[in-house]
Amino acid sequence: MATQPIDRLRVGGDLIYRQRRPVRAWHWLNALAVIVLLMSGMMIFNAHPHLYWGQYGANHETPWLEIGSDGERGYLRVGPVTIPTTGVLGLAGGEERAFPPLVTIPSGYNLAAARQWHFFFAWLLVVPGLLFWLWGFISRHVQRDLAPTAEELRPRSLWQDVKDHARLRFHTGEAARRYNVLQKLSYVGVIFGLLPIMVLTGLTMSPGIDAAWPWLLDLFGGRQSARSIHFICAALLAGFIVVHLLMVLLAGPINELRSIITGWYRLPKERDQ
Amino acid sequence: MTLLTRRRLIGSLGAGAGGLLLSGCDRIAASPKVQDVLGLGEGLTMRAQRLVTDRTALAREFAASDMSPVFRTNGNTMPASDAYQAHAAARFADWRLELDGLVRRPQKLSLAQIRAMPARTQITRHDCVEGWSAIGKWTGLPLKLALDAAGVLPSARYVVFHCADDFDGAPYYESIDLIDAYHPQTILAWGMNDQLLSVGHGAPLRLRVERQLGYKQAKYVMRVEAVDSLARIGAGKGGYWEDSADYQWFAAI
Known part of the structure; x- marks a missing residue:
């Protein structure tokens, strides 16, 4: 920002310094951590692809979600609903595996190795994540750039942003210097919602941590509930990544990538009225 | 990248x-x-967990109404050796638990002697590394009492549990350090859900080390050995699954 005079409103076509170094560094570290965690997590899930609610849950209990195969067809079962998933989940390429080798780390069945990957990259999620939180509040990045304003949170402006997104009319010129409100809400939801819930539910699955911090079991309603919430939040994170990448593609991938790699972002030109 | x-x-x-x-x-x-x-990462995880948590913290104990209706068996459910099967047929009447290694007074304890010693009963959650959990009631001899009877030497750092079962000829074994060995909930269980421990669940004795995962809960414990290093036991990684498939020795996560 220091290189920019602040007395002039920016217009479309201007190059602005949009992403500071800690934001960029954390973004990429975290992207790496989350992707490895998702992929190794899917291998860990494959060891027992059934989810339960409560303190306990094993083969004699009825799972609320399971991925399986009857030998000929793969399926995803959620409650009473069974969805055929042959070729993707349960059974793919002749192999009975909840998540297919293409998306798991390691690709073959190896629970011990998947756990080794998962717990290493969990450190890469937690330590830079906490530092980013700390920096975010001290530098006021959170308060200034991420927190939605009261004005933005009014139903009318929220609805306007939903309509803008649906029509793929992204902000231009001066307005594009800031994140839009849906963008802010999704970033805040990931940084202060999904990611900490992932860490806490992950810790709740540790019998050693449960002994020391039994309140975790009360917070999530038991180890098996924590495992279910861990999985649901992982699915939401995967959904966020898909939408996030889609938005990058739609908003101009070169400009967006330049901004998250170098920090510099070219404000989109104003649309002709 | x-x-x-x-x-x-x-x-x-x-x-x-x-x-x-x-x-x-x-x-x-x-x-x-x-x-x-x-x-x-594994070493960091263990050190961090030991650093931020109370080493003597007890695993949660549940009410009888919280117990799993069916507690599934896992791993071996009937050791293949003739010696074990003869003991099982005789209801372990002539069987002895050996307690040796770095101890002053090696012990040979019968099941009757063990059951006559003070017992602890706890309803705890068993967590398999695969992800499932089952809650059961365990009754047994606190390992601390057995170790105190044998007099553990100061040079001992780990306790190794040698088991009667095997996988393709490789005997099952597990090990814990003295922090877990002296933990009040670490017991050699001879009873489960108000009955004598069944063969499927590890008769005559099964280790319960409640702050770790299922593969540490060694079944069919025949011998308890105090050692200063795990390097000379099995392939040196401290347990059957650690040796054969690189599972983490520190299984509290």
């Missing part, structure tokens, strides 16, 4: 170039250097 990974991931999902990615990833994953680096 991240950019590459992500782009390659997305690209390969779409274009079906997944094979390339897979072989690349698995080549990286299998390299000893990568395994060494990932192993640093």
Whole structure:
């Protein structure tokens, strides 16, 4: 920002310094951590692809979600609903595996190795994540750039942003210097919602941590509930990544990538009225 | 690197170039250097857990109404050896638990002697490394009492549990350090759910070390040995699954 005079409103076509170094560094570290965690997590899930609610849950209990195969067809079962998933989940390429080798780390069945990957990259999620939180509040990045304003949170402006997104009319010129409100809400939801819930539910699955911090079991309603919430939040994170990448593609991938790699972002030109 | 990974991931999902990615990833994953680096995480996790948690914290104990209706068996459910099967047929009448290694007074305890000693009963959750959990009631001899009877020497650092069962001829064994060995909930269980421990669940004795995962809960414990190092036991990694499949020795996570 220091290189920019602040007395002039920016217009479309201007190059602005949009992403500071800690934001960029954390973004990429975290992207790496989350992707490895998702992929190794899917291998860990494959060891027992059934989810339960409560303190306990094993083969004699009825799972609320399971991925399986009857030998000929793969399926995803959620409650009473069974969805055929042959070729993707349960059974793919002749192999009975909840998540297919293409998306798991390691690709073959190896629970011990998947756990080794998962717990290493969990450190890469937690330590830079906490530092980013700390920096975010001290530098006021959170308060200034991420927190939605009261004005933005009014139903009318929220609805306007939903309509803008649906029509793929992204902000231009001066307005594009800031994140839009849906963008802010999704970033805040990931940084202060999904990611900490992932860490806490992950810790709740540790019998050693449960002994020391039994309140975790009360917070999530038991180890098996924590495992279910861990999985649901992982699915939401995967959904966020898909939408996030889609938005990058739609908003101009070169400009967006330049901004998250170098920090510099070219404000989109104003649309002709 | 991240950019590459992500782009390659997305690209390969779409274009079906997944094979390339897979072989690349698995080549990286299998390299000893990568395994060494990932192993640093394991050590860090153990030290961090020991640092931030109370070493004597008790695992949660549940009410009888919280117990799993059916507690499934896992791993071996009937040791193959003739000696074990003869003991099982005789209801372990002539069987003795051996307690030796770095101790002043090696012990040989009958099941009757063990059951006559003070017992602890606890309803706890058993967590398999695969992800499932079952809650059961365990009754047994606190390991501390057995170790005190034998008089553990100051040079001992670990306690090894030698078991009667095997996988393809490799005997099952497990080990814990003295922090867990002296923990009040660490017991040699001879009873489960108000009955004598069944063969399927590890008769005559099963280790319960409640702050760790299921594979540490060694069944069919025949011998308890105090040692100063795990290097000379099995393949040296401290347990059957640790040796054979690289499972983490510190199984509290």
